[in-house]
Amino acid sequence: MAARPRIKIKQKVRIARADLNKExxxxxxxxxxIxxxxxxxxxxxxxxMPLVLKNGELVKISMANEGERIEFKSRVIGWRADNIPLYVLSLPDEYTRVQQREFVRIPAMIDVCYAEVPESGKEPAFINSHSLDLSAGGIRIVAKKNYPKGAHxxxxxxxxxxxxxxxxxLLGTVVRTQPVEGSSIRFQVALKFVDIKxxxxxxIFRYIFNKMLEPRRPR
Structure with a gap:
């Protein structure tokens, strides 16, 4: 538990009735x-499909808060019409951390450049590739070399x-490497970020949370 979460205007959040638990x-x-x-x-x-809520109904909120995902319960205390209809919800006194940032991992195919750490005074020779998944603690990429565990x-x-x-x-250390299925010259390389700020x-967590919300956006 912790103090009130820092909610920002235009922040995306997920909401559900408090007694429901399915995705x-x-x-x-x-x-x-606010x-x-x-x-x-x-x-x-x-x-x-809109979510129709009644005055006094209890709901739960899921949102990003300072680099982690949190949930809290809130109550519908009214509605307003400021150009668009709005639900008015109570601010919680406390919230629950759902997952630590390093455990939130999603499939993500984004363009990545990687390079071996060069000798002192030399420039890194970056190679273009792409990622397979991403978390705020590490990334899995496709590489052209079977890097050993512990390589940077x-x-x-x-x-x-x-x-x-x-x-x-970022700098990453190799935690595991395995061949890409059907290829003898490409490898999946899982990296753990080192000294990430x-x-x-x-x-990274903002990107992940936004991607988690995408399937729920109105079309």
Whole structure:
């Protein structure tokens, strides 16, 4: 448990009735206004289906908060019409951490450049490739070499975020390598990030959380 979460205007959140637990029970919405003891969200949607809530109904919220995913319960305390209809929800006094950032891993095929760590005074020779999955603790890429466990690689990739792409340059250590199925010259290389900064982890987690929300966006 912890103090109140830091909710931001335009932040994407998932919402579901408090007594439901299946993945298909979650709807997508975003924060439109924040008060001292309440916050407002637009009508939640799951595809083209809106979530209709009654005054006093208990709901649960899932959102990103400072680089981790949290959940908390809230109550519908009214509605407003500021150009669009809004639900007014109570702010929680505490929340629950659902997963630590390093355990949240998603399939992600993004362009990646990787290179072996060069000798002092030399420039790294980057090779173009792509990733297979990503977490804020590491990345799995396709490489042209069977790197041993413990080897170090430089990785560079760009994440498309709400305010534009952000490039990350990171150091990773190999935790395992296995051949790509059907190929003798390409390998899946799982890397654990080394000395990654908190801000860099937060950027990766924002990307992951947004990707987790994508199937719930209205079409």
């Amino acid at each position: 298909e029970d979650w709807y997508l919405t975003d924060v439109q206004d 008060g001292e003891d309440e916050f407002c969200v637009s009508i939640p949607f799951q595809g083209v 690689l430089l990785v560079r990739f760009s994440l498309p975020l709400e305010n534009g792409p952000v490039e990350l340059n 908190r801000k860099q982890q937060d950027l």
